[in-house]
Amino acid sequence: MKPLPLSGQAIAVAGMADGRDRIVLRLRTASAAPGQRDNHDAALIRNAEDVATARAAGFQTACLIGGSASLGDFFPRHVRLSAPFAYLGDGDIVGLHARSRKLRVLYRHGSSHNSFLVTERCNHYCLMCSQPPRDIDDGWILDEIAEALPLVDPATRSIGFTGGEPLLEWHKFIPLLGATRTTLPDTEIHVLTNGRGFACPEVTSAWAAIGHPRLCAGIPIYSAIDHVHDYVVQARNAFDETVLGILRLKDKGQRVEIRVVLHRITAPRLVETCIWIARNLPFVDHVALMGLENTGFALANQDLLWIDPIDYQEDLATGVSILSSAGLCVSVYNLPLCLLDRRTWAFVVQSISDWKNAYLPICDTCAVREQCAGFFSTGRMRESRGLRALSGREADMVRTA
Amino acid sequence: MAKFLPEAEFSPASPRDLQLLPLRFEKLDANRYLVANLVGDVLLMSADELERITLLDVTPGDGLYERAFVKLLIAGKGQQSQLQLLALRLRSRMAFLRDPTPLHLFVVTLRCEHSCPYCQVSRRSSDRNRYDMSDETAMRALRVALSAPPPSIKIEFQGGEPLLNFDLIRKIVVEAEHLRVAAGKAVTFVITTNLALLTDDMLTFCHDHSILISTSLDGPADLHNRNRPRPGGNSHALAEAGIRRAQEVLGQDRVGALMTTTEASLERVEEIIDEYVRLDLDGIFLRPLSPYGFAIKTKQFGKYDASRWLTFYERGLRYIIGLNKRGIRIPELYATLLLKRMLTDRPIGYVDLRSPAGIGLGALVYNYDGKVFASDEGRMLAEMGDRTFELGDLATDDYRSLVGSEKLIDLVSASLTQCAPQCSTCAYEPHCGADPVYHHATQSDPVGIKPLSEFCSRHKGIFRLLFELLEGSPEDAAVLRGWVAA
Numbered sequence: 001m002k003p004l005p006l007s008g009q010a011i012a013v014a015g016m017a018d019g020r021d022r023i024v025l026r027l028r029t030a031s032a033a034p035g036q037r038d039n040h041d042a043a044l045i046r047n048a049e050d051v052a053t054a055r056a057a058g059f060q061t062a063c064l065i066g067g068s069a070s071l072g073d074f075f076p077r078h079v080r081l082s083a084p085f086a087y088l089g090d091g092d093i094v095g096l097h098a099r100s101r102k103l104r105v106l107y108r109h110g111s112s113h114n115s116f117l118v119t120e121r122c123n124h125y126c127l128m129c130s131q132p133p134r135d136i137d138d139g140w141i142l143d144e145i146a147e148a149l150p151l152v153d154p155a156t157r158s159i160g161f162t163g164g165e166p167l168l169e170w171h172k173f174i175p176l177l178g179a180t181r182t183t184l185p186d187t188e189i190h191v192l193t194n195g196r197g198f199a200c201p202e203v204t205s206a207w208a209a210i211g212h213p214r215l216c217a218g219i220p221i222y223s224a225i226d227h228v229h230d231y232v233v234q235a236r237n238a239f240d241e242t243v244l245g246i247l248r249l250k251d252k253g254q255r256v257e258i259r260v261v262l263h264r265i266t267a268p269r270l271v272e273t274c275i276w277i278a279r280n281l282p283f284v285d286h287v288a289l290m291g292l293e294n295t296g297f298a299l300a301n302q303d304l305l306w307i308d309p310i311d312y313q314e315d316l317a318t319g320v321s322i323l324s325s326a327g328l329c330v331s332v333y334n335l336p337l338c339l340l341d342r343r344t345w346a347f348v349v350q351s352i353s354d355w356k357n358a359y360l361p362i363c364d365t366c367a368v369r370e371q372c373a374g375f376f377s378t379g380r381m382r383e384s385r386g387l388r389a390l391s392g393r394e395a396d397m398v399r400t401a
Numbered sequence: 402m403a404k405f406l407p408e409a410e411f412s413p414a415s416p417r418d419l420q421l422l423p424l425r426f427e428k429l430d431a432n433r434y435l436v437a438n439l440v441g442d443v444l445l446m447s448a449d450e451l452e453r454i455t456l457l458d459v460t461p462g463d464g465l466y467e468r469a470f471v472k473l474l475i476a477g478k479g480q481q482s483q484l485q486l487l488a489l490r491l492r493s494r495m496a497f498l499r500d501p502t503p504l505h506l507f508v509v510t511l512r513c514e515h516s517c518p519y520c521q522v523s524r525r526s527s528d529r530n531r532y533d534m535s536d537e538t539a540m541r542a543l544r545v546a547l548s549a550p551p552p553s554i555k556i557e558f559q560g561g562e563p564l565l566n567f568d569l570i571r572k573i574v575v576e577a578e579h580l581r582v583a584a585g586k587a588v589t590f591v592i593t594t595n596l597a598l599l600t601d602d603m604l605t606f607c608h609d610h611s612i613l614i615s616t617s618l619d620g621p622a623d624l625h626n627r628n629r630p631r632p633g634g635n636s637h638a639l640a641e642a643g644i645r646r647a648q649e650v651l652g653q654d655r656v657g658a659l660m661t662t663t664e665a666s667l668e669r670v671e672e673i674i675d676e677y678v679r680l681d682l683d684g685i686f687l688r689p690l691s692p693y694g695f696a697i698k699t700k701q702f703g704k705y706d707a708s709r710w711l712t713f714y715e716r717g718l719r720y721i722i723g724l725n726k727r728g729i730r731i732p733e734l735y736a737t738l739l740l741k742r743m744l745t746d747r748p749i750g751y752v753d754l755r756s757p758a759g760i761g762l763g764a765l766v767y768n769y770d771g772k773v774f775a776s777d778e779g780r781m782l783a784e785m786g787d788r789t790f791e792l793g794d795l796a797t798d799d800y801r802s803l804v805g806s807e808k809l810i811d812l813v814s815a816s817l818t819q820c821a822p823q824c825s826t827c828a829y830e831p832h833c834g835a836d837p838v839y840h841h842a843t844q845s846d847p848v849g850i851k852p853l854s855e856f857c858s859r860h861k862g863i864f865r866l867l868f869e870l871l872e873g874s875p876e877d878a879a880v881l882r883g884w885v886a887a
Contacts, residue, residue: 127405224471226480227461230411243482247489276471279442280486282745301405325886326745 295379596643
């Protein structure tokens with residue numbers, strides 16, 4: 001199991017510097033007509049035929065992937081990528097650092113799991129963070145996103161923003177989101193934030209003023225108990241500010257998703273957490289109960305965090321039923337069907353981003369593989385003792401669930 | 402990588418960093434207390450645990466801290482979220498106050514062809530001219546009703562037997578549908594009727610104007626006919642036929658029934674419930690007798706006390722829960738109402754159980770003679786000669802003068818459970834309500850002495866029963882939660 005490479009180093013970069021360190025490119029088929037092009041567009045070249053087509057179409061910029069086609073001197077600006085990036089296609093967007101040739105794939109047109117990393121900085125230090133924060137000056141990322149966003153296909157169903165904590169630089173980040181109201185009005189804009197920023201009324205007002213009807217803040221609450229949540233996120237007073245933030249957002253009519261990651265600290269308290277959410281925050285728009293991605297800090301802390309999902313499947317079923325019977329919209333993410341109680345199946349979402357989603361050899365004989373969330377290919381997987389291939393009869397049950 | 406901090410680093414250092422949030426408790430038995438927060442979420446505790454909570458003698462990790470924290474009984478000093486959650490939930494629960502007087506009862510006649518000994522409204526059998534509401538009075542009442550603030554009001558036709566004056570009902574409905582447009586309001590209609598005089602014509606009219614039917618059904622034929630005598634002794638047969646026709650013409654969910662518990666009902670709760678199931682009614686309301694009207698005169702009220710009624714109610718509720726577990730979906734409607742308060746923060750402004758009381762603020766009653774009362778029970782008292790809840794007369798009053806009257810304000814503010822003796826400290830207060838009419842009728846005081854009040858013992862009994870069912874049995878709890886979700 002290996003995730004799709006979303007970053008790497010270009011083999012060669014030419015003609016791109018023009019005084020700027022960072023370049024955003026949108027890849028296009030070599031035949032894309034000039035009228036539908038932007039000056040960020042680069043022709044995708046996979047063979048000699050593409051070279052001819054791109055020249056005929058008048059491209060000045062080219063992106064050669066793998067193979068041995070020669071670009072000759074036809075394209076004054078070009079970049080050459082290695083074969084693992086052969087999956088890139090028309091409409092995909094990449095960010096390039098000219099000097100170091102470092103490359104990041106920012107958007108894949110064919111994927112429904114696109115998200116922009118806004119910053120690596122964070123005011124939390126979660127025990128299970130899959131994207132461990134770094135205290136670095138990475139303000140350039142926001143500039144890159146600002147350049148990339150207008151290039152995103154407006155037909156994109158959903159775009160995520162993640163971190164780090166995106167609201168740390170809220171006065172730059174929120175206006176950037178504001179632009180999507182006109183450029184991506186029909187796209188779900190989903191921002192993963194710890195929500196503490198919203199405890200400040202100024203931030204919440206600015207957020208509400210964006211006015212994007214499909215904007216949603218995904219905010220983690222790991223426990224209904226202050227010190228447990230604060231311990232998980234390794235920050236004092238986090239629980240208080242996060243809850244206040246959620247209340248302020250809902251007071252302004254904003255959409256909020258609560259996210260609970262399940263591990264050995266949170267899972268034993270899941271029923272209590274769900275009762276508390278149902279009772280105190282029944283007005284949130286969605287609750288996601290999520291399996292752990294065993295990567296980043298989760299690996300470092302796995303003795304503390306690992307719990308076999310089979311051991312909390314009963315509590316998970318109870319929690320889901322408490323939330324849904326209170327009228328909340330609830331989903332279960334990141335957990336394979338074989339580890340879940342039947343009552344939970346109707347709430348399961350195939351949530352793992354396509355680039356890091358994988359299945360095990362045992363899944364080949366499973367009748368519900370197509371409906372199953374599968375596994376993370378990132379990090380190091382811990383195998384549950386409950387993994388098994390389900391039969392056709394069980395498959396019928398998931399379809400009717 | 403920076404080091405991760407241990408759990409203890411995130412705990413408050415000492416009880417001095419904690420604060421106690423408002424709580425109330427009820428002793429269930431020797432060592433069990435039901436402890437409620439400001440909005441009525443409950444927690445079962447031992448005497449020792451309750452004492453430790455009140456002394457803030459708790460430490461994160463001891464289990465009690467956690468149980469109390471999730472129930473909003475304690476907070477860290479300086480912490481805002483616990484207080485904000487309580488505040489917004491209280492605001493939500495009280496939001497029914499934003500729409501004063503959504504319910505308007507029109508007593509279109511006091512005449513009735515039944516002669517029920519428990520009749521709470523003291524019906525009359527004859528003299529159309531004297532006991533029917535006039536067109537002029539009806540139109541005045543309608544204008545008052547439509548000047549009430551809510552965007553949506555409900556008009557309920559009461560009696561006597563309102564079908565005896567159906568011509569007036571027609572006029573009021575047609576005129577209301579005309580006037581509501583200019584007033585910018587939605588209006589819904591209900592007729593409370595024994596159905597004995599129901600004709601196809603009337604049903605067609607109800608259908609065309611989306612009028613709901615609420616009827617009386619006391620149980621199987623012999624019990625019902627004994628409770629509800631009429632010439633021919635055929636009350637049950639006529640009610641059953643009426644229910645069936647109304648279900649057919651108006652729709653299954655457009656006709657409901659209420660039962661009244663008499664002494665003869667006490668041993669027959671299962672049969673009564675089965676009768677509701679047999680007639681495909683979508684709920685049953687196990688209702689005690691009220692101390693008004695003929696129920697007092699004929700000494701019906703007082704034939705059983707709160708504890709006998711509670712035994713009847715518990716037996717009935719358990720039987721209904723059993724039916725639901727077997728797949729027969731029928732809720733007990735009073736439990737459903739209380740459970741909505743106990744399990745959600747939806748603003749449930751049920752007229753007969755809320756604080757501030759529903760008199761005037763929840764409903765106005767326009768009597769056949771033009772007098773306006775603060776509640777249906779208030780006009781029942783007036784028929785017995787007690788005009789305490791008479792707010793005015795349609796000949797001279799308007800909505801403001803009726804609802805803003807000193808009389809009403811005094812009665813409502815005197816009876817607030819939030820500050821009434823023994824209500825303000827009651828664990829069930831967030832889910833209960835004030836009933837100044839009942840307490841005036843039984844104790845000549847709108848507040849009443851609660852340990853002497855059957856209203857109080859009945860409600861405490863039901864609340865306790867519901868909490869025990871929710872806590873004690875997951876299967877029972879699932880049924881009860883299902884009623885609330887629907």
